Amino acid sequence: MRKKGLQITNDHGWTIERLQEQERKMKKANMAKRIAVIRLIMQGYLGIQVAELLNLHRETVSIYVQKFTQGGMDALLERRYAPGRKPYLSPEEERELKKMLEESTPADEGYGIETGWNTRIIQHVLEEKFSVTMSRGGIGDMLHRWGFRYTRPTYTLKRANPQKQKEFQQEMELIKKTCPTTWS
Template structure:
């Protein structure tokens, strides 16, 4: 003998209210959950509901069980995995961010480089905090922090500093006197 699914406590929900709630859901999966409850309330069997909504029968029975235990809140609750533990603590992250923003690798004693790249940051993480990360992981971490990759600029060895300074002053004068077309 087959055991049929039943809504033991409807928490004041009617088929019409469930249908309206189903339409109001922005997430299609949550809409299917509400539709499963509505169809069971209308008298459909669990297997029929599963076939209609293209779900597994165990999913339908778990939705009914959640609804019976806690109502609509329990049905629509979605718990996400907490994720992997970060490699660096918040304090270490702040130190690394400040190091990248305020200094160069040469100033920090990590070679003679004038700019930060993933290879240098990987070395800093291993030396300073004994943390081993891939360069791709470091790139993702930097993007999460809001950093963007830019090509480093270089200085010309034979450049005349006096002419460069004059050019900078000329550009500043142009910015002040010309219409606001500068970005």
């Protein structure tokens, strides 16, 4: 006696035509593929055939059919993502650190004579104030997530003479225009 293969025992009111329409509306290809699995099984294809047609593993086809049969379209299209790693700082600690970085300098907070924050100083603050050890790269990533951007400090020379600088730039332009450059 021949096996019947995968079957959908509860179609939850979905017809082949409605499934085809829903499949076309789907913006995400992987979700459209899930609906296609159900449609093809309803049309009478075997699980192995559906797996070959859609380039899926046969167990994946079976899982999609099982999800749809048990919970309908919502269960079929549900995606659960991993929650990710637990943050090093609590929300209150994050707010406190952000406020400190935005409104003060390391010198104001008693961390040396620096006028700007860097990952080395923040690493020291985290260890001292919150008892948290983070790598400097991790701190940089955290700051980036918070919307902070790294900028290098720019220096201005206090005793620079703007007139002499302008004359020097004009002289350099003249030299560039008059001297032929020969590259061998």
